[in-house]
Amino acid sequence: MNDTIRQQLTRIKEYWTSRTKKQKWIGIGAFLLFVTAISALVLFMTRDTMVPLYSELSPTEAGAIKENLDGRGIKYEITSGGTGILVPEEVVNSLKVDLAAEGLPKSGSIDYSFFSENAGFGMTDNEFNVLKLDAMQTELAQLIKGIEGVKDAKVMINLPEKDVFVREDAEKASASVVLNTELGYQFDDKQIKSLYHLVSKSVPNLPTENIVIMNQNFEYYDQQNDGSSLSGNSIVQQMEVKRKIERDIQRQVQNMLGTLMGQDKVVASVTADIDFTEENREENLVVPVDEENMKGIQISAQRITETFTGDGAAAGGIPQGEDPADAQGSTYMEGAGGSGDYERSEETINNEVNRIRKKITESPYKIRDLGIQVMVEPPTANNPDSLPQERIDDIQQMLGTIVRTSIDKGYNQQLTDQDVADKVAVSVQPFKGKVKFEEEKQTVLPWWAYAIGAVMLVVIGVLVFFILRARRQAEEEDFEEEELAEPLADINEVETEATVRRKQMEKMAKERPEEFAKILRSWLSEE
Secondary structure, X not given: OHHHHHHHHHHHHHHHHOOOHHHHHHHHHHHHHHHHHHHHHHHHHHOOOEEEEEOOOOHHHHHHHHHXXXXXXXXXXXXXXXXXXXXXXXXXXXXXXHHHHOOOOOOOOOOXXXXXXXXXXXXXXXXXXXXXXXXXXXXXXHHHHOOOOEEEEEEEEEOOOOOOOOOOOOOOOEEEEEEEEOOOOOOXXXXXXXXXXXXXXXXXXXXXXXXXXXXXOOOEOOOOOOOOOOOOOOHHHHHHHHHHHHHHHHHHHHHHHHHXXXXXXXXXXXXXXXXXXXXXXXXXXXXXXXXXXXXXXEEEEEEEEEEEEEOOOOEEEOOOOOOHHHHOOOOEEEOOOOOXXXXXXXXXXXXXXXXXXXXXXXXXXXXXXXXXXXXXXXXXXXXXXXXXXXXXXXXXXXXXXXXXXXXXXXXXXXXXXXXXXXXXXXXXXXXXXXXXXXXXXXXXXXXXXXXXXXXXXHHHHHHHHHHHHHHHHHHHHHHHHHHHHHHHHOOOOXXXXXXXXXXXXXHHHHHOXXXXXXXXXXXXXXX
């Protein structure tokens, strides 16, 4: 066994010394590269992929889960300033089930299941009312969290104390709701109205006017009136209409520019001047049919023409236009005592005109003036030049079109391009107070993992190529040395029977050493 190892080491040493300096450096580099690739592969295959177990935890919840994981001996990482926990990917699903079975994370809120789990005697009415209110708030928050666009919700309910006497002006309940909405999500009026009804019907004696709903950015969601009772006479109603018009135009601008630049790159503000003058009037108009010639349609016409020419008899009669009773039988004569001429022409035409009767009620909601202010963050926040001037001009032109079409036609007849430009303001600057939301980490492999895998495959292929080529070169060199050695040995050698037998014995010793040893032992025993 030792001889075999010694022979192998000798062959390796001879092979290494027979290589050139270049081949030695290539071999050393290939070996080091192969070892590095294998080490990186082993490290990558044995590394744990960490994925989120929970996020947005309170310090109390994070501490309870950390203590549980320490007791289980599971590797974990605390992220997001202590509000998130990462665990290995292969145990995340089973760990969520186990923690849920143990009641973790404990949010500190009470739902209706508390009463079924802790029912018993000894609880006072005040304690029961407090737990009932907390459970009501928790269940209502869970209902709201199931609505599209709502990530989380907090509900605060104020229930009035019960009075022993029944009164008509009994105090009503009130509720405040804070929503954590998804970035860029916009609720329409129907969704807001449904949200108000959900809260109102979930709490007894809670009218919708006692509900306040806002999001994490201090934006209020006001319930919209259906418009049937708005007459424009109340200041509150007028302000409500004004806010609705401004909000509708603001949403239109926000959605349009958000699609162009990104929802987190645009902030829009709209101010409107509304005319609430309500006018009721009745118009009785008489206009000609043919307005160019100021003529109507002829419905009847009468024309009379009389002429007389004669001698001797006097032509006369009652003068035209004079009442016969006033004339008292008097006549007029032409050419008395001689010849005379008489001519009379009369024309009567009845024309019909357009008689128009209008009862007009002017709308009390007319936009007299409109201003739009927009702040845009450039694609590169700290580089205002990253937003080209052509894009800013396009934004101003779009906003100018909204201004022209929104202002009532009775007020914008004299609007010039300069007037429209004065009503639009576009500011390009980075946003300093922008709300940032942490995105949930993806469990997919990053791009560099695929890149390392591809490099390793290339390295392994190169190593295999060099090893095979080196082995082939070594075999070719050994074969050439044997071919060169045999003729040199046979130049002066005479082929005899003893020489042939010696070569056979040498060949047997190389190829079949055991049989050669047996033959030697038999020869020695015979001697």
